Amino acid sequence: MAPRMENVPSQETSEYWIYELRKQGKYPEPTVRNGKWLIFVPVTNVDSVWGNIKKATEEGRLGDSAKVATARPNPNAVDASKKVVCVYTYDWTDKEDVMRIRAELRALGITSKIPYKSDEDTDKGKYRVAGHTRISKYYE
Helix, strand or coil: CCCCCCCCCCCCCCCCEEEEECCCCCCCCCCCCCEEEEEEEEHHHHHHHHHHHHHHHHCCCCCCEEEEECCCCCCCCCCCCEEEEEEEECCCCCHHHHHHHHHHHHHCCCCCCCEEEEHHHHHCCCCHHHCCCCCCCEEC
16 A cells, blocks of 8 residues: 555545645735635646645745645535635735735636635535525635
8 A cells, every 4th residue: 555645635534624824925914804715626636736726825926825625525515526725815805915816826727717705604604505605705
């Protein structure tokens, strides 16, 4: 049996999420209006997409943190054939910062439209799988 590689979403089954933090540069502390871009990725591509987003997060090109859903089944998942990568921003009302991060995601190859959701809506249990609609603050 081959050794398990650390931080590989498709191989991680003990945790729901793998997290990464910014390692270079400064970024504002999250406000009560923080949120995240939600990137839904086919399971077959999640490791490579995560690798790119992880590196960009570490290098300070995105927000303060990012996370990726692992191989562990999650009851909030809408589609089992896809995993979500969340790229966090400090405040969804800072449109310039939110769109700067979106532009960087495009440069990383995320060119399809993706939703942006506030953490407040997540904390309130608003999920599409639960029937909620019009949750996105942005859809770019």
